[in-house]
């Protein structure tokens with residue numbers, strides 16, 4: 001089975017992804033300087049982006065990971081009911097925290113993470129999202145760094161899955177609707 005056969009098109013090829021991540025890395029390095037930020041990866045989808053973004057930073061920084069689950073919903077739409085499955089290892093009190101996400105859709109996942117983190121008194125809290133599906137937003141959330149604004153289509157690859165597959169594709173592709181309808 002070739003996963004590529006289930007794609008309607010490639011939305012963002014690998015070279016565009018990498019070029020944009022390099023730009024984001026340069027901007028984030030300028031903005032944070034010597035403050036030793038903590039980059040928080042939201043598993044599992046954020047893992048490819050986090051690892052490339054980290055390598056694009058020229059400043060000292062730390063990494064940590066958290067896992068979230070959303071209940072209910074469908075195979076292509078999250079329910080918005082969010083729970084922490086695995087919390088950070090690091091205390092974020094007085095730390096400069098940058099949350100790194102693969103995609104913002106309804107905004108519910110990031111809204112939950114931001115509200116939870118703010119109760120822990122970080123020195124600052126910012127969000128970096130590779131993909132922004134603005135049309136689907138239900139909860140307004142401020143994104144500090146955005147890789148790409150994308151249309152309302154179900155995308156896979158570069159960390160993003162359908163039914164836990166496609167995460168390893170090095171580009172962002174649009175899944176054929178007949179695969180999930």
Ligand code: PRP
Pocket residue numbers: 042043044045046069070078080101102103104105106107108109110160161
């Ligand atoms: C995806 C994605 C975001 C969230 C965005 O995670 O990685 O965390 O959905 O959706 P929202 O803005 O509507 O809340 P998913 O629940 O698919 O988990 P995964 O990262 O493990 O694939």
Ligand code: 7HP
Pocket residue numbers: 076078103105153154155156160161162
């Ligand atoms: C979550 C998600 N996962 C994969 N592809 C998409 O388009 C998505 N939106 N929200």
